[in-house]
Amino acid sequence: MQDSFSFTQNKNGAIDVWYLTLTCPVNKGTKDHYYFLYLLTDSCGFKTENNADFRAISNVANYQPNTVVLREMPFTIPVQCTFPRFFHSYKVGFYPEVKGGTVLKELSPKSSFTLTPQDASGNDITVTKSLLYIGQQMYFEAKKPEHAAAPTGAMRMYINKCFMTASQDYTSTPKYTVIDNFGCMIDSKVSLQSKFITGTSKTSQKFSMTALIFKDKVSTSSASQQIYMHCDISIGAVTPTAKSKACNYDKVTKKWKELYGDDSPPAVKPPAPLQVLRRLPGIWSPVTLGSMAAHKDYLQHWDMTIKTNM
CATH class of the missing domain: 2.60.40.3210 (Zona pellucida, ZP-N domain)
Structure with missing residues (x-):
């Protein structure tokens, strides 16, 4: 037998x-x-x-x-x-x-840029708190407020870096890097859902990723967790450079690809230790999860x- x-x-x-x-x-x-x-x-x-x-x-x-x-x-x-x-x-x-947990996020920008949560169709999510599940796709758009003066000449928005912390203190640990190295979607090497997204205007920049939590902050006694996202955003020339770009990682070719087709500027190297330029502190909170039980x-x-x- x-x-x-x-x-x-x-x-x-x-x-x-x-x-x-x-x-x-x-x-x-x-x-x-x-x-x-x-x-x-x-x-x-x-x-x-x-x-x-x-x-x-x-x-x-x-x-x-x-x-x-x-x-x-x-x-x-x-x-x-x-x-x-x-x-x-x-x-x-x-x-x-x-059925995973739920993620409630609230963004409160304090600079001339805004980081706005959106749905899959590109519509702004206007409610203060939105319900998400762990692993669910999230969409964001970085842009200038409608009342802000439009940039002169041909300009493009760049998201230089974004990282998440479990504390409002951006120097705290643990820390998870989403974007780094002057516009490289570092998380796209881990998740296919993490990527910069093209738009009708280059004066705003969209990107997506999946909802996640910090492993060492998971608690069987607490049903919620707060996560904070910090980003550095700037306006520059339309033509990308090594220090102003938007690159996604192509797992098939194992190469970095510039969002609008020019792959030569990135000169991608392993990300240097993260130096925080807190031009856009966005608050993403709270993350509510069901207990392990x-x-x-x-x-x-x-x-x-x-x-x-x-």
Whole structure:
């Protein structure tokens, strides 16, 4: 008799396969799923229980990223499947709705520039607090207020750097860099959803990223967390330079691409230690998350398959 065990996980949100284990790592993947395909004789920590009427197989699925920020909540899921001895195979699947935490953000600029949250259609979000889930796409537009004088000549807006902190003090730690090196979308090397976006006018600049939280600030006793975003924004010539640009990282070519087609100016190097120029302090708060106990239904987000060849 040769038994095998397969455990299937939907590719949802921003789960990083490197941190997903069922004692053994993921060993197969498709466009939509990750798979653990192992024989029960493999050293993957399988536990079997034999009874007169059924057989039970158990293990533990873990997702424990060690990154500074989280785009999906960590979890540990005990997996146990039982099946009657009268059947050669048994299959059961769970298809629940994924419910993460909520993110409430409030932006209060204090300079001549504004950083405005928007929806996917480019409409300004006018409410003070907006509801978001961890891993959900966020959109921002940096621009001058409507009452401000228009720049003379052909000018372009640049977002030189943006970073997030868990405290209103921009010198505090932990700190997560989103944009750095005079306009490089550093987070685009981590997430495909993080990128500068072209617009109808170069006197404003849009970008997007996914909602996230700081890992070491997650608390099982608190339902909320505050996150602050700090940005350095400037106006310059239309033609980009090494110190004025908007570049996204192309994972296919492994090169940086200037937003409006001129790839020569960036001369991208590893980002230097962040030096804060706090021209635009934006406040992004609070981030409200459900407690870890509220995620006890995570088991329902998985497809599980037990295969037995007898």
